[in-house]
Amino acid sequence: MPDRLQQAITVLQTRFGSAAPRPAAPPCAARPSGIAEIDALTGIGGWPVGRLSLLAGPRGSGKRTLAQRSLAAASREGPVAYVDFPSRLDPEFLSRIDARLDRLLVVRPKSLREGMASIRVLARAGVDLIGIDLPRARAAGLDAELPHLLHRIAEADCTLLLIHDADADDAIRYYASLILSFQRRAWVFSRGGDLEGLEVDAAVVKNRLAPPGRTERWVVPYPHGKSRDPDIP
Amino acid sequence: MTHGKSRDPDICCIRTPHPSLLAAWLKTPAWRGRPLILGGHVHERSDVVAVSAEARAQGVVEGMSLNRAQQFAPDAMIEPVDQEATARVRQSFLATLHRLTPDLAAAPEPGCAFLRLDRLTLRWPDRARLLAAITRTIEEVIGSAPALGVASSMFVSTVAASHATPGRPVVVEPDQTRAYLARFPIDTLPLDDDLREYLELLGVRTIGRLQTISRQAFRRQFGLKALDVYDLAIGIDRRRLQPWRPPVRIEASEPLEPPVDNTQALQFIARALAEQVSTSLLAQGLGTRAVRIVLNQEAAPVLAVEVRYAYPVTTATELFDGIRPRLLRASIIAPLERITLRAGRLEPAYIRQPGLLIRRDGFQESIADAVARLQEEYGAPVVQRAEVRSDAAPLPDHRILWKPA
Numbered sequence: 001m002p003d004r005l006q007q008a009i010t011v012l013q014t015r016f017g018s019a020a021p022r023p024a025a026p027p028c029a030a031r032p033s034g035i036a037e038i039d040a041l042t043g044i045g046g047w048p049v050g051r052l053s054l055l056a057g058p059r060g061s062g063k064r065t066l067a068q069r070s071l072a073a074a075s076r077e078g079p080v081a082y083v084d085f086p087s088r089l090d091p092e093f094l095s096r097i098d099a100r101l102d103r104l105l106v107v108r109p110k111s112l113r114e115g116m117a118s119i120r121v122l123a124r125a126g127v128d129l130i131g132i133d134l135p136r137a138r139a140a141g142l143d144a145e146l147p148h149l150l151h152r153i154a155e156a157d158c159t160l161l162l163i164h165d166a167d168a169d170d171a172i173r174y175y176a177s178l179i180l181s182f183q184r185r186a187w188v189f190s191r192g193g194d195l196e197g198l199e200v201d202a203a204v205v206k207n208r209l210a211p212p213g214r215t216e217r218w219v220v221p222y223p224h225g226k227s228r229d230p231d232i233p
Numbered sequence: 234m235t236h237g238k239s240r241d242p243d244i245c246c247i248r249t250p251h252p253s254l255l256a257a258w259l260k261t262p263a264w265r266g267r268p269l270i271l272g273g274h275v276h277e278r279s280d281v282v283a284v285s286a287e288a289r290a291q292g293v294v295e296g297m298s299l300n301r302a303q304q305f306a307p308d309a310m311i312e313p314v315d316q317e318a319t320a321r322v323r324q325s326f327l328a329t330l331h332r333l334t335p336d337l338a339a340a341p342e343p344g345c346a347f348l349r350l351d352r353l354t355l356r357w358p359d360r361a362r363l364l365a366a367i368t369r370t371i372e373e374v375i376g377s378a379p380a381l382g383v384a385s386s387m388f389v390s391t392v393a394a395s396h397a398t399p400g401r402p403v404v405v406e407p408d409q410t411r412a413y414l415a416r417f418p419i420d421t422l423p424l425d426d427d428l429r430e431y432l433e434l435l436g437v438r439t440i441g442r443l444q445t446i447s448r449q450a451f452r453r454q455f456g457l458k459a460l461d462v463y464d465l466a467i468g469i470d471r472r473r474l475q476p477w478r479p480p481v482r483i484e485a486s487e488p489l490e491p492p493v494d495n496t497q498a499l500q501f502i503a504r505a506l507a508e509q510v511s512t513s514l515l516a517q518g519l520g521t522r523a524v525r526i527v528l529n530q531e532a533a534p535v536l537a538v539e540v541r542y543a544y545p546v547t548t549a550t551e552l553f554d555g556i557r558p559r560l561l562r563a564s565i566i567a568p569l570e571r572i573t574l575r576a577g578r579l580e581p582a583y584i585r586q587p588g589l590l591i592r593r594d595g596f597q598e599s600i601a602d603a604v605a606r607l608q609e610e611y612g613a614p615v616v617q618r619a620e621v622r623s624d625a626a627p628l629p630d631h632r633i634l635w636k637p638a
Contacts, residue, residue, distance in 0.1 A: 092633060108614065113558075117607075121603045121606060127600065
């Protein structure tokens with residue numbers, strides 16, 4: 001915030017007390033996502049701690065790849081978990097992006113209730129970040145589980161990333177503090193014809209912690225390829 | 234003070250530092266060896282509850298006001314007493330001794346207990362080894378070696394323990410009791426103010442001097458009530474050891490009027506009962522491994538549901554996490570008139586929760602405990618770890634090894 005604006009706000013606060021302007025978003029701790037573009041998009045420097053963030057987008061839009069990159073970054077700091085409803089997690093991919101597999105717990109629940117109970121227990125036990133890969137077909141009853149779950153993760157200061165289909169349910173849209181929508185713009189190939197990564201468009205659809213509406217475009221590299229952007233690991 | 238053997242003394246007084254001090258040291262090990270005063274915050278007008286040896290050396294004693302204590306020991310840390318942790322330490326101390334022998338009594342003074350050694354001598358015929366085993370057992374639990382005093386009565390063993398040091402027990406043989414007590418001032422006896430004043434006026438300042446007075450003369454001078462004090466002075470203690478028993482179960486119940494058939498309301502009530510049970514468990518330093526939910530249905534048989542935990546749980550959240558799914562799955566066919574939670578299989582919480590007394594722990598299970606609980610509830614494959622084997626066959630399924638966490 002510019003100094004002059006801050007000074008003006010201070011003057012107004014002195015004169016008018018609680019009627020003075022105040023930040024619209026509450027202060028919230030953030031966990032770096034490991035991807036500079038996402039940290040910039042969220043407006044708070046990463047995924048919000050103690051809240052639910054939704055990564056939405058159609059198949060092949062890169063949302064799972066980005067979630068796994070965040071998981072890898074968080075695993076280098078502490079324990080993480082991945083609730084893998086569709087059994088799609090690729091540990092080999094994670095190991096190539098330097099994830100600490102010894103700190104990663106993979107939960108493969110048989111039902112939504114079992115998955116939610118696992119998240120609650122692991123969050124309270126001290127897991128820092130939990131990724132949930134939840135296809136739309138398995139999400140029936142999620143609206144009833146989310147309030148209890150969110151209360152628990154807020155208590156435990158755990159970061160929750162939900163990977164869901166593009167047209168997320170209303171309940172998830174309501175409870176999520178941050179919604180990022182991804183679209184694949186193009187596949188990126190090397191001159192030799194190898195797939196190097198994908199170019200994604202990301203937009204902040206909803207943000208309770210910073211102004212929404214920001215957009216960003218960048219290349220998500222695959223581990224065996226090279227990024228066009230030297231900043232991307 | 235070990236002398237010739239006439240008859241084995243059979244009561245051992247075990248004295249540890251004040252449980253509040255032990256709890257404070259367990260929570261913050263850096264405080265050990267530093268002057269520490271427990272009783273409240275500096276600005277509060279309260280009294281000293283417990284004091285470390287370093288602060289005591291500067292003149293601080295229990296019961297002194299905190300302001301005064303600060304003047305005596307300006308460099309000492311003054312902290313409030315953690316009542317729950319203190320209760321947990323005391324409970325752990327007694328429960329540990331109870332596992333050694335059921336002949337155990339809790340002394341009114343905090344951090345003090347009595348053991349009858351008769352049965353223990355069958356296991357450890359050598360007294361030195363027996364006392365070493367007691368010391369080791371206590372030290373493992375509370376992190377401090379106790380002072381032990383062994384004598385033929387509770388009073389003499391208490392006096393002996395108060396003059397013993399950790400690792401060097403004082404043993405008073407029965408035929409030496411009178412001589413042993415003779416050296417101590419009369420303040421060692423539980424005297425009321427009047428009796429102390431009378432004795433001092435008569436020039437009786439030591440127990441030995443008091444022993445020279447005949448029983449009849451003492452009774453004539455001070456009355457029948459004072460004879461108990463005289464008996465203690467000559468080594469006769471008629472008090473009997475009141476056995477301490479660990480609690481077997483903790484129960485909380487709530488009648489429902491009118492009967493409840495709403496699941497949400499039922500969960501709300503169960504949560505409140507879990508909090509009641511948790512409060513009792515916390516106060517006694519216990520954890521439960523099984524909770525029985527008894528549901529009295531209107532015009533239908535009583536329904537009982539058992540919840541089992543992988544390790545002793547204590548907090549309401551942990552209890553309710555187990556209770557809620559069972560409650561939702563219970564086949565309730567009629568409105569409920571009463572709900573009861575019965576916590577059984579009680580164990581000292583520290584057994585499976587070694588961090589219970591450590592700051593930020595005790596209310597938070599470890600990840601290993603959480604995984605164990607999930608696997609017990611939903612089966613081992615629910616939480617897995619992955620391992621990538623680079624030397625394996627090229628098929629991805631062969632390269633990735635999944636195993637239960």
